Amino acid sequence: AASGDGGDAAKDVVNVVTPAQPSTLDPQISTESIMGEITGSIYETLVVTDENLVPQPMLAESFERSDDGLEYTFVLREGVKFHDGSELTASDVVDSMNRWTRVSIAADGAFDGSEWTEVDDYTVKLTVPTASFLHLLYLSDIGTSYPAIMPSEVIEEFGDEPVQDIVGTGPYTLKEWDADQRIVIEKWDDYQSVDAPSSGRAGAKDAVLNEVVFSFVPDAATRTMGMQSGQYDVTPELPFDGLTQFQEDPNLVLGTYTIGPINLVYSDRAGGPFENVVNRQAVNTALDRDPIMLASVGSEELYDLVHHNMTEPQQAIWDTEVGKAEFNAADTAAAKALLAEGGYAGEPVTLLVTRDYTEAYNAAVVVAEQLKGIGVDVKLEALEWASYFDKYKEGRDEWDLTIIPQGTVTDPTQTVGFLPNRAGYYDTPELHDLLARFRAAPTQDDATLIFDEMQQYIETYRPLTRLGDAHNVYAASKDLELPVFNSHFVWWNASWK
């Protein structure tokens, strides 16, 4: 019945179709966005953002930041129950948060040296070595590897390995996980809602839908046709070309949301042409981004070009003028001159890419053509994802360029150019220094100032060239009321019209 026709009889079930199942539903570890999509209504965190991206309490009744920014106190709501029936107490929170600090990528860096302690049954305290604006940002961000609260017993059982018992406090519980087929979440009747109006992810959660069924259908054409035929009600991602195809479909409501930047990353392997920054700049100068992005996502409506290192929605916070003037020069003559200056003598260059991400692959094909235009002897190497990733991570000497899509991130330190252990391996003391300063910025405004500097670092060292930001097309049945917040559906506010 789960994969029925959307059903007139049971208008309290929604069929969602997505390409692949998450490898784990552990919210603290997994970095897959589909995990966030599914567990977002199962797990809850201490704080969440409202529609203005301002942190609001969720499992905490209230929270407080000390003036020096080194101590946070969270008072928990009483009477909140886990799905297994046990009651949420401070020890659960402390165990969960300490585990999150250890296992989560997001916490890496920003929460180094921080510590969670239990004050009493309903109060916990976070102490951090340096004040930073990042702390609240991360605690309230729900996407991937987020600080979900789970019972201590579960943590005890699974330690730092991905948890298999999915027990949270949210309005939905995991009902069924049929491996590679579907995950069903079901409304949880004992949910204790916050007594505040719903806004963003904050406030009251009065679930209407009884069940949300996530079906995993690997083939894009099948997903699209399933949407068209009404077999599925919602999909978080249509193939890019679906936008033009379905704009006229009267049964569907389409929307887009940013999935993140597509970056061209350079390997500075010794002896390679891009060890020399001039050559990196040459490539950056040469690229004409519009055709690249057009090929990548198929439509002008589905990409934006952003000159700095954050995605377009965050522009309000992270805007900077640095690099704007030189962005998207598409100047082949200048590029050729730079290449000559950089001493590039026509040696073959490998552009590594995976076909599992069409947007990256499609961009790569055009990039390769453009690079050929300035005399770079590019060889495209397209691998399936696992091999690609292995090579990208471990075989840095075997490629010169790679194009890799990235999800949206909470702050600049998460973007490829600022990850010392990733990508092009630009692990310099200067970068570490920058990162440390940035993380120690007590407020957003301080951070924004440093962001100029960081952006300048990118411009100078050019570890990556940003191609553009891709948007996903999501589609939903027109009969469905389905709010989207921060690239995620808000299931507890969804209902059939």
Added chain:
Amino acid sequence: MLRFIFRRLLSLLPVLFVVSVVIFSLIHLTPGDPARAILGQNATNEQVAALRESMGLDRPLVEQYLGWVGGVLTGDFGDSYFLRKSVTEAIGDNAVPTIQLAVIAIIVAIVLSVPFGTLAARFRGGRLDRSVMGFTLIGMTVPSFVLALALMVVFGLMLRWLPISGYVNPFEDFAGGIRTLIMPGIALGAITAALITRTTRAAVLDVLNADYIDAARSRGVAEGRLLFSHTLKNASLPVLTIIGLSLGGLVTGAAVTETIFNIPGLGQLLVTSIARRDYPVIQGVILFVTLIYLLTNLLIDLLYGIVDPRVRVGKA
């Protein structure tokens, strides 16, 4: 007879052993890391290393192999990294739809292709032959995904007769199950049918001019019977073989169709498992498929002797 079967069954063991070694080495030859696949692209190297250790992937290959084989010998194929179930369970679950699909496809194929192949041979060069050959040509050359999509568009989207994708076990809900299996069955059956039709035609052509056919004709045996009983049996060795091969091939070769129609079968399981480097599942599925091949081919070899008494497989 029994001794022959017994000997053949014994000979399966070395094959399975060799296949297991080959598969194991192939898998470990391929780049990619299950730990990394589990943790996602942002995981740090330390996390990956820790997970690898806890999965036992850091041990020497021989040790890993022996551990695995030891398990297999006691009937334990290990647990999937991703499926939250044991490999045996996974194969058991996924084999059901695959086998149902394969059976439907092969039945569709046989029912269509053997008669048409035979008739095409009989009326070689005629209109029937040409149209049958035309259809098989299309069946052979049009990729199965194109056919699958075309079926979906017509029956799923335009006519809305059948669900686009998904799987319902016909043993639980017969009508629903059949509805989900029709399109994939056709898509899979088409290519098999094309191949069987052509093979049948070729094989029948080989015997059609034999004197004994004329002789039987001289006794007034009806043309139909002459064709479908006399001729076909003589031609049946290749036909049986191709059916056996197709049956085996359907178990793994169904990956594309299964993926498109989203049927949780062995093919899809194998493909996704390879993509995410789910070693125990890959190894288990391939061993299972090897076994299927070995058994169908054993069966076919036995059938040879029954169909053509002059043929004695496995005898000097």
Added chain:
Amino acid sequence: MAPNSPATTNTAAPSTTVLAMQPVAARDSLWRRMLGNTGLMTGIVVVLVIFVVSYVLPPLLHLDPYAVDPANRLAPPSAAHPFGTDNFGRDLFARIVSGASTSLLVGFVVALVSGVLGAIIGIAAVFNSVLDQVLMRICDGLMAIPAILLAVALTAALGPSVTNLVIALTIVYTPGIARLVRSRALAVTSETFVTASTMQGAGMLHLMWRHILPNTLSVLVVQSTFTFAESVITEAAMSFLGAGVPAPQASWGNILYDGKSVLMQAPQMILITSGFLIVTVLALNLIGDGLRDLVDQRSRSLVGKPGVFARMAAVVTPGRFRQEVKR
């Protein structure tokens, strides 16, 4: 059983009146027989044309199968792009024409090599039961190894190249052909003429080559043409995984695969490419059937009119062929 023609009982039971029969003599020379076989000649001509087109046209017309033009992607056929453009705005005509050489190469080599290997293995297997056991078990084992895994592993070990792709595909297709050939060969070896040849002291090779191979040709041809079509398509799946034809290079399989995701927007990608593939496979089939007819005179059913090719040849070289055409 009573005779059911009582009226004529005492006159004529069978009466053969003025019977004349003319067995038509076989055409002698191989060349003449080939010319007479219209299917074979058509096949050869078509394949030659495709080969010539794929190797000659691209340099001649300065076709660039790589030139991207994303603004113009998925365009329908037009004067500038007779077949339209693909999802990168590349000219589909240029891609299909220049992709032909890759696809034909892969298809031919795989079909040929696995056909030859399969025939050798399949025929050799019937001569010795121990060999048969060993070879067939190896085949069984090989059949079970999925092509994808093989492709990924091979690429990892040897790097992506068309050669590796051909090796992988050959490994995948040979066992099936071997088994099929073996099945036919098993029946053929029990025929008296094989015994007769053995009795003349024929060695294994002679028997294989002169007696068994021609008799297995029919199924071999079917299987080989099938392998051709399959490998052209599978090539794309493997390239998708990084094995085989390097990425932007065109091949029919790649075009089909790319076309799959834009089936609705640009059906011409799949339609036109499939059309080319069908014509090629059809031509190969004609060649295969024709070859079979050349060796198997008995099943050749069509007589009478000389084919167009024979008539054409008669026009070109009147003296030599006139006689035949008249008949």
Added chain:
Amino acid sequence: MHAVRGVTLELQRGEILAIVGESGSGKTLTARAALGLLPPRTRTGGRVLLGGADVLQAAPEALRSIRGGEAAMIFQEPSTALNPVFPIGWQLEEGLRAHGVTEPAERRRRTVEMLRAVGIPDPERRLGDYPHQFSGGQKQRIVIAMALALRPSVIIADEPTTALDVTVQAEILDLLRECRDDFGASIVLITHNMGVVADIADRVAVMYRGELVEVAPVDELFRSPREAYTRQLLAAVPRLGGGREEPDASPASAPTGASDSTTSTAVSAAPAAPAPAVLLDGVDIEYRSGFGTKPVRAVRGVSLQIARGEVVGLVGESGSGKSTIGRAIGGLETVAAGRLEVLGAELRGLPRRRLRELRRRIGFVFQDPAASFNSFMTIEDCVIEPMRIHRVPGGRSAHRARAAELLDAVELPGSYARRYPFELSGGQRQRVGLARALALDPELVIADEPTSALDVSVQARVLDIFTSLQRELGFAALFISHDLAVVELLADRVGVLQGGELVELGATEQVLHAPQHPYTQQLIAAVPVPDPEVQRLRRRAEDPGHPLLDAEAIA
């Protein structure tokens, strides 16, 4: 090219019409035309009326009921007329089923009866056997049973007794006669055995080169043949008692073997002479077929020796194991017990290479010529094949020249070289087989009924050539035949086989003229004489017919 031209024939009800004529003169094609069963790629003109309907124009359904029901055909080459993958019982029943016998038990009963009528021993058990498990003569009888089982009003028998020994042949002829007498069947009998013609025919038609040259009542024809060809034909008939052409011209090296006139004495190899060409000592041969079935012991305790340059004739009952012995000597069957040496080599455990080398020195003529040719090769290629295998020097052109020579020797025109085996007549194919066997100048020839399908005139010429070659090359030969006259003509010694045992072995003269064993006596008594009057007298002297079809007739 015309194979048959302007043949006009009429067959009266209840009449037995014999067609005789040169091998390749179009007898088989004429007969096949009567049923509309023409080889592919033939063009026909004229009409064939069967009970008033034109067969060549008939609708398929009408044709089907004519075939088998009204007219049945016994094919010339039984080995190719039987489907190898069906048990013979099934094949027999097929015809019955096609003609409305729906009851399975009834079909089975009639099948068994027919098999018994044609003298297949133990028919109930053999119903489930496949054609390859039968001897040549047995297959021929099965084919006859198939045709007769339908009780057709017209029987077209194309050389129905070529593979049968004279006693069985006599029984089959009786059977045919019974069909005529009891059911009023008309019979067209194609044969080259003048004895048979004399025995059974009412009228005789003589064909020559595709044309009908003479039709006459049998007595008249034998008494005063009109055409030159007919006279020539009758003159060429070998008669038992004619003796060898040059009885004392047997090669010096051949021991007369007078001491071996009985079976019980073991063969004592001549101590001084070189190893004999063939030595069988207490040989048993078994056929094993199928999983878990009992092996058939086809040959039991046979001891036989063929000296170099000696021709030994092997005669005997159909199914007695003659071909089996021949095959064993060629190394095609393994010996279950006893010793078998060929050209000095013990066959058992002989390495493959040596066996191949040995086979080069052996020429082998198969009993069924049709099956022993690859239909993908022209007959020239077939004859060249042994030369290619053994890389006879001279290359292709020399091979072709030699092939032409050989084909010429067996009376085949050079234009036939490019033909395929299925485009030849039965007798022509048989001659190709002989040519092929002689291609490499063998030291030993195993000829399994090499002339059974030849008309007497061609046979005479071919035998001439055989003897002269034999004298020239001095090869030893095992000559298996049913035609005692031919054996007498060729063989130095004769062995008589019955039920797998060698019951008599001795000098030709002695065995054929003073037979010791009752079976041999019976055999010689049964030889039909090519003179209708004599035959009639002989038949009257015999018992007045043992109605083979009695059981049938009651049904």
